[in-house]
Amino acid sequence: MGMKRKIPCISYDNAETLSVPPGFASLTSFTLKKVADSGEATDLMVVDRGFKPEPNKMGSPLNNADIENFKASFRLRPWILHSQFDRVSEKCDSEIGMNFPLRAHLPKGVIRGCPTCHECQKVIARWRPEESRLPVLEDAPVFYPTEGEFEDMLKYVAKIRPKVENYGICRIVSPPSWHPPCLLKEKMTWETPKFDTYSQQIDGLQHLYLKRKLCRFHEKMETKRPKILSEDLESSADTDEAKCFTVSSDFDSGPEFTLQSFKKHADEFKRQYFRVSDMVTDPNVSSNAFLEQHEPSLLSIEGEYWRIIENPSEEIEVLCGNNLKTQALRSGFPVKPCAEYSKYAESDWNLNNIPKLPGSLLPFESCDISAILVPQLSMGMCFASHCWRTEEHHLYSICYMHLGSPKIWYGIPGRYCFKFVEFVKKQFPQLCLSDHPELLHELVTQFSPSTLMSEGIPVYRCVQNPLEFVVIFPGAYHSEFDCGFNSSESVHFAPFDWLPHGQYITELYSEHYRKTSISHDKLLLGAAKVAARVLWESSVLRKDNINHQIWKSVCEQDGILVKALKSRVKLEGIRREHLLNRLLVSRRLEDDSMAATKRECSICLYDLYLSAIGCSCSPNRYACMRHSKQLCSCPWSAKCFYFRYGIEELNSLVAALEGNIKAIHIWAKKKV
Structure with a gap:
C-alpha cells in the first residue's frame, strides 16, 4: 500500500485577508435589493453600495424611462447576468459567436394597425434628406429592341448576352407598340381576392435578419440534421418548394390585403413618410393627389433608403407580398388565347410562355417544379426589399413590371460571384463553418453598394419602370427595392448557354448539402x-x-x-x-x-x-x-x-x- 496523502484543513476565518489570484480581480461590488411598491421594476433595480439616492426620491417607484435605462445599463456591465427578457438572444449570441455591431434601441417609426382596423398606420419617422447615403454607381445597359427583334425572346437574350454578362443585369424597354392588358386592374382581381403579406424591418436588413436566421439554423442543426440524413428522401413537389423558396419565412406575417387596399396602404405610408414637417396638409386630400404634387425624386428615395440601412434613426417597418403564385391571384398577362388578346397571350414575352419556349430546357424536367415554371407575382411599397441573392440553380430570371412606381435594382457580374462570397465570409466568419455552409445561399442581408465597391466588387444600377423587363443572368448577385406601390411578375428560364452554370451549381449544392429543385x-x-x-x-x-x-x-x-x-x-x-x-x-x-x-x-x-x-x-x-x-x-x-x-x-x-x-x-x- 502506498502512502496516504493528508489534506490540510483550511480555515476560512481570515478569508477577507486572502489575496485574489491573478486574473480574478473583483469588479465593482454591488448588492441586489427589492424595491417596495414597484411592481413593474421589482427584478430590475440594482443598488450600488456607494450609491446615495436623493432624499426626495427615496422609496418612489421607478417610471418606465428609468426601467429602460436600467435595462440598458446592464449591457454595459458584463459582470451582471441579464434578466429573463433577454436570455434567448444572449443564448444565440454566445452559441453562434456572431460579432454583430452593438445597436442602440431605436424608437418605432411606424405604428401599424389598431383594435378596429389592421390596415391603418401612423408614420412617425420622417425623411432626412440632409443625411442621404446615395451610392454613386454606373448604370447597367439598357436595350431597345425593334419590332422584329422583339418577336423571338430567347434569340434576343442570346444576342445581348456577350455585353450583359459584364454587368450581370440589364433592362429591356419594350417597343412602343407593346401594350399588353394588365389583368390585375380588372375589377374582380383588383377588389376581391386577398393575398398574404409579410413585414420587413428595413433598418434591420444589414444584420438583424441574418442574426435571427443563424439562431434558428443553429437550433435546427442541433436537433434535425441526424434525423434528416436518416429519413427517406422521396420528396414531393411541395417539400421541394418549401425547402427551396423560404426567404419570406425570415420575416413576420402581415395582414391580408386586396390589391386595392394594399395600394391605399402603400400610398399612405409614402405620403406620411415624405411629408415635409412644416407643410400643412389637408386631411381631405387623397394620398394619390398629394403624391402627384409632392412626389419625391428617385434619387431622394434611394438616398433615404440607404440611410435607413446604414444609419437608421427609427425602426421602419413596411409590408410586401412576394413570391405570390399566379395560380392563386392570376397572372397579369392573358393566359388563354382570345380574339382581343391573342397577340399577347401567344407572345414570347408573356411570362407564362417563357419557361417552355423552343430552346428552353426546363420542360425536360418531368417532376412538378411549379415553383420555377409558374411566374411569381410581387406586390411592393416604398422601401420593400429583396436582399442580395443569386437565382435558384443560377437560372436566368426575367421580371416584368405591370404597374406602379419604379423598382431600383443592383447587380454584380457573375464572374465576381466568388469575390462576393469571400466578402460575406469576411463580414460574417461564422458562415464559413462546415456546420452550415448552405447559409451562404440563403442570405437575408442588404449590403451597401458603396461598401461592396470599396472591396473591389463592381455594382451596377438599374431603374425599372412599368412595361419594362429586367433580365438577371446566371450567377449574378442582385438586390432591389421598391420606390412605391407597384406590381411585378417574374419567372425563370434556362436556354442552352445556361448548361455550364447548371452543372457547376449542382456540384456546389452537393458540397454545401443543399437540396436541388431541378435535375x-x-x-x-x-x-x-x-x-x-x-x-x-x-x-x-x-x-x-x-x-x-x-x-x-x-x-x-x-x-x-x-x-x-x-x-x-x-x-x-x-x-x-x-x-x-x-x-x-x-x-x-x-x-x-x-x-x-x-x-x-x-x-x-x-x-x-x-x-x-x-x-x-x-x-x-x-x-x-x-x-x-x-x-x-x-x-x-x-x-x-x-x-x-x-x-x-x-x-x-x-x-x-x-x-x-x-x-x-x-x-x-x-x-x-
Missing part, C-alpha cells in the same frame, strides 16, 4: 436525346424547320450542348471507374424508373438521375458515388450500383451530337 442531368440528357432525333430527321429524312435550326446550332463539336454533355460524361466516367473497382453488383434502371419521383443522395442531397448506390438494408435510401461508404455499414457485397446509361452509351450520344451517322441512327431508334 440538371435530366435536363441535359433530355435535350441531348431530342437533339439526336432532330439530327436524324435533318440528315437522313431531310426534314428541316425553324426548331431544327435551333437544335443544330447547339450541336457539332463546338456546340454548347455537346460541350456540356461531354464534360458531364467525363465526370461520371471518372467516378464510376473509381467505384466499380469494388466489384459491386450493377443493375440498370429503366428509362422511366425513378422519373416520377426525384431521388437524392441521403448524405449530400445530390441528384441521382444518372446513377445511385443502394443497399438491401434500407430500400428507400440511396447515396451518390462520392458518399457510397457513408450510406450504411454493410459490406460492399450487400450494396448495388444503379445506372440509367452505361458510359459507352453516353459516349455514343456525344458522338451522335457531333454528327456521327452511326451513333445518330442508334439514338434515333431509342424512345425519347
